[in-house]
Amino acid sequence: xxxxxxxxxxxxxxxxxxxxxxxxxxxxxxxxxxxxxxxxxxxxxxxxxxxxxxxxxxxxxxxxxxxxxxxxxxxxxxx
Numbered sequence: 001x002x003x004x005x006x007x008x009x010x011x012x013x014x015x016x017x018x019x020x021x022x023x024x025x026x027x028x029x030x031x032x033x034x035x036x037x038x039x040x041x042x043x044x045x046x047x048x049x050x051x052x053x054x055x056x057x058x059x060x061x062x063x064x065x066x067x068x069x070x071x072x073x074x075x076x077x078x079x
Contacts, residue, residue, distance in 0.1 A: 015052030
């Protein structure tokens with residue numbers, strides 16, 4: 001039972017983090033393809049991150065924040 005709640009919590013966290021990334025991307029007027037190009041990722045990866053189905057490494061967060069021109073900590077706002 002404990003493991004289920006941990007996994008469930010992680011899924012919620014990933015979705016909220018992905019929603020923050022999507023919000024910053026849209027505010028910047030970028031498509032997923034453009035963000036992927038700037039951050040050196042595949043567009044499918046960006047989609048998976050924004051949907052919360054893919055875990056994001058610290059290095060990936062750094063690259064995304066640089067591409068979005070926001071501090072890494074901004075991606076965690078409200079979490």
